[in-house]
Amino acid sequence: MRPLLIAPSILAADFARLGEEVRAIDEAGADLIHIDVMDGHFVPNISFGTPVMYGVRGLTKKPFDVHLMIAPADPYLESFARAGADIITVHAEAGPHLDRTLQAIRAMGKKAGVSLNPATPPSVLKHVLDRLDLILVMSVNPGFGGQSFIPAMLEKIAEIRGIVGGRNIDIEVDGGVSQHNAGDIVRAGANVLVAGSAIFKAKDYAAEIKAIRAAATSVMA
Numbered sequence: 001m002r003p004l005l006i007a008p009s010i011l012a013a014d015f016a017r018l019g020e021e022v023r024a025i026d027e028a029g030a031d032l033i034h035i036d037v038m039d040g041h042f043v044p045n046i047s048f049g050t051p052v053m054y055g056v057r058g059l060t061k062k063p064f065d066v067h068l069m070i071a072p073a074d075p076y077l078e079s080f081a082r083a084g085a086d087i088i089t090v091h092a093e094a095g096p097h098l099d100r101t102l103q104a105i106r107a108m109g110k111k112a113g114v115s116l117n118p119a120t121p122p123s124v125l126k127h128v129l130d131r132l133d134l135i136l137v138m139s140v141n142p143g144f145g146g147q148s149f150i151p152a153m154l155e156k157i158a159e160i161r162g163i164v165g166g167r168n169i170d171i172e173v174d175g176g177v178s179q180h181n182a183g184d185i186v187r188a189g190a191n192v193l194v195a196g197s198a199i200f201k202a203k204d205y206a207a208e209i210k211a212i213r214a215a216a217t218s219v220m221a
Contacts, residue, residue: 002170002191004216006209007032007065009174010056011047011145012196022056025199028206029213032065032087034174034194036145037080039070042094043143050076050083057084065194067115067174069142070094074101081108089113089136089172092124102131113172117142118150122160132169135160137190140175146197149176154188161189179211186216 013021063086071094105112113134140147172192202208
């Protein structure tokens, strides 16, 4: 079983206090800092880009898990790498040359991830598995925070777990993750949990991260 990692998404943070929020989730026990980048084109909303990443990179040593919900992604990979990304995840649906994009990410010394929208079949992973460090399963339709988890994604996670087999690839889930479904998600085969609203709407970030971790580890053999 791969290590369980909790990745709070700063998309749900208080942007007026973003630096404080990043420090807070670091101290509260986050394993990764999940950064959702939206372009208003591939997804309906616009979030933030490299200047914001530069601004908060020095506030934590935790890895930056950067999820690019943008199209095209290739022209911006280098700037996100320079801004401090440790993992760069692109959408399989965002461009025609996924293999080349993943090669480019790894050539920059970063971990490469691919994300799948809810309706995208796992079969798109078949020919790029050897380029991957992470697979991100969207358990909501991307572009908005605060959505409810789509239950059918549990079956999809399990299918991807079977495809990955013994490879050194993390399976991450993003969308509607909380202490109430973390166990089911991990049981299906995921080991990286992105939580935005569940953490940032809680009064005690550390207690919420601990609760998510407890619910997830309770089903890990």
